[in-house]
Amino acid sequence: MKAYRPPPIPRELSARITIPSDFPPGVVRWQVANANGTSQTGVFLVGDGREVVENRDGAAPQRIETLPATVSGRLARFEEVDCYEFLCERDSLVTCDLAARRLGSNFMGAIEIRDAQDRVIVDAVDTQGTDASLTFPTAAGNVYRAFVRDLNFRGNRASVYRLALTTGPRVLAAYPAAGRRGSTTGVELVGYGLTSGRWELERVKRTIEFPALTHEPVFDYQFTSESGETARFRFPLSDLPEFIETAAIPRGAATDGVPSDGDPSHSRARLEAPLAITGRLDRVNPSDRYQILGRGGELWRIAVQARAIGSPLDVALAIIDSDGKELATSDDSPGSTDASLEIALPRDGVFELVVSEVSGAAPSPLGLYRLVVERATPDFLLEMPQHINVPTGGQVELPVKAHRTGGFQGAIALNVSELPAGIQLAGPAVIEADQAECKLSLVSAPDAATGASLATVTGIAMLDGRSQTRTARAQAAGNLTPRSLEDLAVDSILIASTLKPVARIRPLETDERTAHRGTMHLAELEIERLDGFSGEVVVQMDSRQPVKFRQGIVGPDIVVPAGVNRVLYPCLVPEVAETVDAYRMLLVAVAQVADSTGRVRHVVSKMKADDASVAVTVEGALLKVTAGASPLRAAPGGTAQIPVRVARSPKLTGSVRLDLKVPSDLEQWIEVEPVVVPLGHSEATLVLRISADAPALGKRLLRIRASALAAASLPRLADAAGATPLDVEALETLRTGFLPTLAEATIELDLGSGR
Template sequence: MPINRVFSVVALLATAFLPTQQVSAQAVPSKEPSSTHIFPAGGRRGTVVPVRIGTEAMPPNANLRFWGDGVRAAELLGDRVRARYEPSTRRPPRDADGAGANMSYPTEWASEFAIAADAPLGVAAWRATCGWGGTRVRPFLIGDLPEHIESESNSTPDRAERVTLPVTINGQIAGERDIDCFVFSASAGQTVIADMFAARIGSLLEPVFELYSADGRRLPAETHRVTDDNVLTFRVPAAGDYVLQIANVSFRGGPEFVYRMTLSNLPRVDTPVENLPHNALLTLPASIPGQFLTASDEDLFRFAAKKDELIAIECRPVSVAMPMVTIEDATGRPLAKASSVESVDRECSLEWRAPADGEYRLRLRDLQYGTRGGPEFAYRLSVHQAQPDFKFSIAADYVNVTQGSRSELDLTVKRFGGFTGPIELAIAGLPDGVSFEPPRIAENQTSLKLVLKAIDDTRPADTTLRISGKAMIANQPAERIANVYSLGDVPAAIANAVQLTVQHKPIFKLTCNEAYQYGHRGTVYPYAMQIERLDGFDGEIHLQLCERQVQDLDGIEVVETLIPPGVTEFKNRVYLPETMHASVQHHCRPYSQAWATFTDKWGQRQSMLSICDKRNMIRTMPTVVKLKSLNDHVAARPGTTVRCQLELDRTPNFNGAMELELIEPAARTGFTAERVRIEPGQTRAEVSVHIADSASCPPDLSLRFRAVGQLREDVIVISEAVVPVRIEP
């Protein structure tokens, strides 16, 4: 149970304390809003799909922007939801890896997508925006197979969820020990295909498949790659049940580790690839598909060129291939080479001028030559005389710019056939008050920062931008649209477009004195913080734990607090769990965030969020009291009452009263108990738990109790104990 539920009345404490040690500041978590996932990541035509949308640094009442023919969605994100996930294994906490890295604790919001029966199969897209900014565009897949939504816990074969083929399975590897198991029936001789979508929908998951027989034997299966995702193919040896197990290769997990997998006995459709004979002579222009079928496979082609002839060579990977191209003379001496790893779009390309009339060779290998190969290592080679031309690309499909400020987009130019001229830039869709610079790409320039500037009085809004470039090539005007990199496929309506959000100026700033203080584990510690109210904003503000941290929280929480209008100083209540790893985490450094809503000068209702620029620095001390169970276990069954014996192990630092209550299982599941008060100085209590006739009693059932007391006027002490339950027949 979240610690926030302990506090039914939100109060602002007004006590003082002395900071003991000033500390140096460190990098603050990134402040721009972002999306992390959507679950499920798709839906079936003709259905209404409840979804959970994951975000960070996004306040309530955010806008939901959606693109997709035949799909309807609400214009605002719904209520915050807390799904029940597989718990992660307790382990020593760690700091975020690398400078500027964040630990992610995304918030999930409810929404609902209505998919028409005739909606086009393929992909829709969405993003979230607010007065604080907008997120990148993410895909939502539209299918026509039956859908299955996994439910926890299905981490062992005996709890595997049964599915009927063909089916699309939607799942999350939501905890560090989470494994998803599904059982299906198949007939002898059938070919079963599991097509995994993870990287293709922007998930952090790196899935690992394992297939088992009904008696637990691991079975061999063929694995192919489609871009960065796996496709598993399995020929069924005998009729019966089979268990498919899915995990993450790194054993990491979280709500954002989503996947969408089609499990079917439908035939796999491969794009046919025709390989020319080895060392074939090409007639230019030539376009050739190919494959590196084995780890030692390489392809060799010949072509003729005249002295000073400029030849363009492009090798585009079709799937997981990372091709390298080498130009050689007739004796095999290398003359030029290029690799796909040198390009953002993984396209291997070069232009080469022939030093003399003659025949030359192209040698193609994969970057993983000698270690990996297969039919999925496919490419398309293009060889032709270079013609003057250009294309340019932008690495992000969204940008936020604040009123009175500026933002940048990285623009990369590729020039071909000796074209070196200037390129005039234009942006369609710019709102009033927003301009860009520079207006052109200079001669020979191959990269630049495209700057968007908003004046102070720009109206906050979302809009779609299309960026184009014009140039004179061979005395003829040529126009090219910028290629914009998106997360997977996107609908044509927003392909190669940049989503702009004009952000409202900040209306408040959250801060604190970053100095170490001391608090006991197992308490809620009041940490003094301040709010700087800006531009006359005087409304209420909601405080909560930041969704981005630079250190594992290790169970630390912030009690959500309502800061009344006009208040500028308050106490942030930080829960220090008694289970913190004292040996490695003797201090905590959580960041907090706060949000507010207001109406801007244009009459638009806005939601704003601010992440504190400093940490709450608390060195932890030992617990002052510990709640313990005197029962190794209790025996129970539905329709009975069990009596649990509990004891407080007090230290000299705490002799006060405590309120004892049952917090898990929840009362709505059929488990109820009256609160028990343990008086000052007392140590033992008995709690009677009634189990309803309709209560569900899983084999691993346990009862969790929580004791709450007052250490000081401003410090609450909390301890919990678990009593295992043995279910009787």
């Protein structure tokens, strides 16, 4: 299928992870490194409950025996819909939370709940890229089914997800939205079933003791609801006084009184920093105003959090002086729709903070914001990349940026610890006074072995007469829907010692070659060998293709023998390719090289998209195949006949073979023999035999493939199983020394009522 943004080609390795029994639940980030460099971070979630892995072999709904449970699944194919079935033993609420984008899976999910009569109870669709979740009521003794799919019915092996199924009340928001360490605070909780256990948004008040001696940024609060069930909520922790909008006036603060609308929550309070206020906004009440007392020259750091606390609001912030002049505004801060700014107050006086909602949100008890006002004390933050590669015998620059706050402009001494063996820090390691960046020089010894380690970068500076140390942070990849940049922050950098490429790969074709749809184009390549390297080279598709590259073109992994510099690479042009476009793809050359310790490494050289790629202009197909009327019905123990018609170009002078491609989960139930259509004939019949013990499998799409073969001089294929996107049948054809011409058709087979 044509893909203007093609997903990565899977290069998969199996691994076993052992998780200690006392390992805390939450996010674990992981990375890999080899002789070519480092990967971005991935996300792995550790749970503390029952874990279930999707059963991909069955066609019927997968039964989840007990709740709560979390299912790890994958939408591997286009139009795939996963189904999970569970029995509820008592009247309760069930929450389905789909984690996909939080894991780095680039799809927007949809959840649908149906009862035993196949009636839709409730559904949720992720249209904002924030993952879908829902809560619904269940009745004792009833069976329910949860369906999971991509919003656009796409699928890919990288489209993994976790579906958490939990029972009981669900807390959605807290008022105030954060807790002060060491305080005992009255909090209003908002969620489903908090008092009655019913499927209704309800409020309940609790007095919570927030822990004092903890450096954790959050506090997991658990309580028993009035319906007797357990509910949980995760509070952010702070060191600020936490107020709510209707009681946000600290002791001794002055006010302008109750406004004309009679609502005291709209009064303009003169506040003393530091503090935090939780308030509510919607399109009926789109803004709140607060007054702040300040002195000229003071630096203030002000933020309005909404997304960061799970609120649906899109907030903005403005500061106005006593003359009505707008001094500063903020809408979206980096990486978030929340607002933040730092400002030096121009003079003594009262300044008005205006918090507004800009998306027109409907009135809801969940429409919260948290206003944070702090004095910006002299300090600094350090920012660095999350991973970097240092070639053996080479040198690279590691940029470290300083974000200065509160007027701090002093020098910052830098240090890097836990460097890989053979790599050293050379030259100056200081961000000079009044400067924002320093580029550290990392130097690799000529005999450095390949390897990698997680390193830490620290900075030391004098703050208020005392030496203070700060650890540099980086933005990690993996989570595609962070609530704030803090969700992505990590305090280590993966540094890898790498090998230089020993070959270059480029196409010898100077212009676009033409190929028929459904055929293979033999692209001529040159392998330029470097530094005396003469060994074997494996050529394969680059796993990541630029926008508008690949578009359905695939090819195998081939071997270029030792000493050979030119090779023909077979590229399969799909039958659905358009004839009005040029199709391109990038290849890589992989060579085995020993590092300084004698360990054999696989070193990769890539084509460059801007000046070298395989390019094909597409012409019409040489072969067409059509099937009889659909759907085709069959019963267990019976047979079904599929009439097939073949049309071929005069350029094809041999017979055509017909095969039926059955989904892997149906192979044990369906048997079909291939059919050969001789030259001069155009019609044939495929006969399906259904196993007598086959269950009701529902309606499924089957593929009919027609193939015609032409002899050709082809390179040897690599033996790396699972590394190529080319299917098994096409690979086997190439191994026999023939180029296939392919055409496909689909037919729907009805095997009785299924999911």
